[in-house]
Amino acid sequence: MKEVLPVFNSAVSIDCVLFGFDAGELKILLIERNEEPYKDWWALPGNLVGEEESVDQSASRILHELTGLSNIYMEQYYTFGEVKRHPQGRVITVAYYAMLRLGGDKALKPVSNYAKRAQWVNIKELPKLAFDHQYIFDKGLEKIKRRIKHLPIAFELLPEKFTLTQVQNVYELILGKKLDKRNFRKKILSFGVLKELNEKQKGVSFRAATLYKFDKRKYAKLFGKEISF
Amino acid sequence: MKEVLPVFNSAVSIDCVLFGFDAGELKILLIERNEEPYKDWWALPGNLVGEEESVDQSASRILHELTGLSNIYMEQYYTFGEVKRHPQGRVITVAYYAMLRLGGDKALKPVSNYAKRAQWVNIKELPKLAFDHQYIFDKGLEKIKRRIKHLPIAFELLPEKFTLTQVQNVYELILGKKLDKRNFRKKILSFGVLKELNEKQKGVSFRAATLYKFDKRKYAKLFGKEISF
DNA sequence: AATATAGTGTGTATTTTTTACACTAAGTAA
């Protein structure tokens, strides 16, 4: 089949902005490159799209290779196609983001050979990034800001059981501003996707907060409805 | 440079959903293909991305080739990357939409050779489309539905001078539902981007409506703010 | 000249949503 259509015009890659919430900070996963160009620079995890995989599959594969995680919801948000964005040739890149629960257990799996190592980095302390990755990240952050106002995606960053204060922290980190506690709670509970548990936070040296769980069934029904913060 | 990176993994194309409003109907521009595959089928206008143009430039070029129009705001909304979407090989396509003023004067320019002809078609009466173009269109329509609730992009479809009823018609066609006249007017005027003119509609056999103009300066300031319908 | 027709243009009351704002309760640690 390729005989008919082989106008080589570009390679296609995927880049992923993987958000994680840890120790009260919003972080993304960066890799330290082990190859030219930009050897030794930090970059968003990414790779070329395989010939036998869709772009969505490619994004999942990259996530899996880096973290060992599967079945994570990833959302494509933009395709970056400037001619000169890659110094060694034409590469158009499709950007995805995902929100990950960083359980202490889920350490990163061995990263593939194109990277020396991978590391979670606070989004407020990002190093200089390779290629146009800073720009790709900026657009991704904008995207989830808009997104979190309409859908409660923030829960995907939290452990299975969480306190309302934790949820509020995530919102504040993503939106970059303080929210009123009472109004926030009213609103977030009004979505009807949180289940209060008969359980309290443990190991804190002050009054323990009630734990909540995220009700995936009800959450699914929310898609399509619009909600705002 | 290409020596280093020539992993051919896909061709990249652009497909455009060009919306126009004409004779009270919401239409898109379709072309009738003159080449295999899907010869003689209707399809969204599209083409391969050139090696020396960004994907945005490519979208503008395609629009220009088809309509002779330049300087139209086009928005990229999704990239479709299923492996089998093109029967003759791997082609990943980046989809854009634009809203066009269909002045009677602006007839379509000669279409490029890959199409026999181009035609505006009511979105409610689309023929069977080539490739996955029906799906690409569906996603585009969803996108502008969401978009029009937050930004008054509908004006881009209207002639320079228009009546409030025309604006309402566009909204109703895009959203696919009736809106209350009084509430609609209140809302649309509250955006502060419409200038009332000292002029009335002409050539109608009933009470003539007041004409309005769209204030681009104020419109620009709206970006960033959120507004809803 | 009178009338029919078809779309224009307008206001108010009700409900819902958003915002602003401050204190008491509970648990831990000293």
Added chain:
DNA sequence: TTACTTAGTGTAAAAAATACACACTATATT
């Protein structure tokens, strides 16, 4: 027992969204 720290709660005011109906005006028709 006291001091400390975070959890948890309600209400009033303002703003936004909704529901709803009739008179006006320009033309065409008789």
